[in-house]
Amino acid sequence: MSDFYQHRRVATLHGLGGRAPDALCAELSALAERRPLALVMPALGQELEGGVLGEILEEVGRSGFVSELVLSMNAVDAAGVAEARRLVRRLPLAGRVLWNDGAPMERFWEVATGAGYRSGKGANVWAGVGAVLARGACRAVAVHDSDIVSYRRELLARLALPVLHPGLGYGFCKGYYARVGGGRMFGRLTRLFVAPLLWALDGGGATGWLADFRYPLAGEFAARADLLAELEFPAGWDLEVGLLCEVARRAGEGEVCQAELAPNYEHKHRASPEGGGGLLPLAEEIGVRLFAEAGVVGDGERAVAAYRAAVEQLLGRYRHDALANGLVDTTGEDSESVRRFAEVLAGCVGREPAARLPAWAGLFRARPELREALSGRV
Numbered sequence: 001m002s003d004f005y006q007h008r009r010v011a012t013l014h015g016l017g018g019r020a021p022d023a024l025c026a027e028l029s030a031l032a033e034r035r036p037l038a039l040v041m042p043a044l045g046q047e048l049e050g051g052v053l054g055e056i057l058e059e060v061g062r063s064g065f066v067s068e069l070v071l072s073m074n075a076v077d078a079a080g081v082a083e084a085r086r087l088v089r090r091l092p093l094a095g096r097v098l099w100n101d102g103a104p105m106e107r108f109w110e111v112a113t114g115a116g117y118r119s120g121k122g123a124n125v126w127a128g129v130g131a132v133l134a135r136g137a138c139r140a141v142a143v144h145d146s147d148i149v150s151y152r153r154e155l156l157a158r159l160a161l162p163v164l165h166p167g168l169g170y171g172f173c174k175g176y177y178a179r180v181g182g183g184r185m186f187g188r189l190t191r192l193f194v195a196p197l198l199w200a201l202d203g204g205g206a207t208g209w210l211a212d213f214r215y216p217l218a219g220e221f222a223a224r225a226d227l228l229a230e231l232e233f234p235a236g237w238d239l240e241v242g243l244l245c246e247v248a249r250r251a252g253e254g255e256v257c258q259a260e261l262a263p264n265y266e267h268k269h270r271a272s273p274e275g276g277g278g279l280l281p282l283a284e285e286i287g288v289r290l291f292a293e294a295g296v297v298g299d300g301e302r303a304v305a306a307y308r309a310a311v312e313q314l315l316g317r318y319r320h321d322a323l324a325n326g327l328v329d330t331t332g333e334d335s336e337s338v339r340r341f342a343e344v345l346a347g348c349v350g351r352e353p354a355a356r357l358p359a360w361a362g363l364f365r366a367r368p369e370l371r372e373a374l375s376g377r378v
Contacts, residue, residue: 122235185322189282287344304345
């Protein structure tokens with residue numbers, strides 16, 4: 001059972017065990033009749049392998065409270081798109097597949113961004129959200145990843161509840177959860193990079209409130225459609241932290257919450273930082289974004305030293321947490337990951353983050369043909 005601790009700047013809705021999943025989903029179904037909900041799922045072509053995506057879509061179809069689904073895909077070929085469309089068309093709801101890096105979308109990206117396809121998770125989610133807003137049929141939009149091994153429809157219900165329930169009335173909800181499996185802690189990029197870096201930044205700029213989020217890199221959020229239409233989206237893998245900083249600027253006080261979505265969360269894991277790939281490019285994009293948002297310029301060595309001091313304290317706490325819970329002590333491999341993260345971080349100071357993608361409200365006003373183009377994409 002969760003605790004009931006409240007953070008100062010972000011309201012926290014805990015999973016205290018008082019709701020049966022079926023009852024929760026039934027309540028969401030009633031709420032969604034008045035405030036229709038759309039779901040955007042960013043996906044890579046590789047998510048079609050192993051059956052996880054199909055299982056998630058089946059759960060979404062059984063939820064009873066999702067009116068519209070957009071599966072926003074990239075790194076996928078024509079055969080993969082055809083398979084994705086087959087999966088989506090089996091669902092009892094309005095469903096579409098966006099093939100972002102395919103030929104049918106080339107003109108869209110040129111008009112919308114003045115460039116060809118913008119790769120990265122942020123661009124993928126932005127396009128999916130735009131497709132929902134273009135139709136204008138839903139009052140709220142939820143977003144979650146397509147590789148969640150432990151997915152259940154009540155996860156989506158808990159994510160959407162704060163923005164659908166009139167007694168709660170939040171404009172934006174961020175999901176959080178534990179990341180433990182196989183007797184060990186996961187979530188290395190959050191535990192070993194983002195959390196200590198936020199400590200080191202110590203409240204600078206729009207990053208000040210990010211430390212109040214229990215899992216700032218969670219890929220799950222829900223929001224009112226009108227709020228999403230006003231947000232500029234980071235195009236790359238800095239989506240989660242960059243979007244939270246944007247929400248901090250745009251949402252009113254008391255409009256933002258975080259909700260515990262599940263006791264534990266399991267998805268496909270990336271390669272470890274020791275391999276030189278996997279998490280390191282993500283860490284670089286995130287580091288550049290956080291330094292820029294916090295206004296850090298100049299001395300990279302000083303910034304890295306502050307990060308190292310923070311992460312050393314956290315490593316001791318993670319070791320104690322593992323010991324207290326009978327988990328594997330990963331201090332050795334965590335320390336090696338920290339070394340690689342610090343190397344990446346040293347090159348992040350003073351760099352400009354990737355440009356944000358424009359807010360849909362303004363873009364639709366300036367280029368109304370984009371609304372028509374996106375609303376008809378299948």
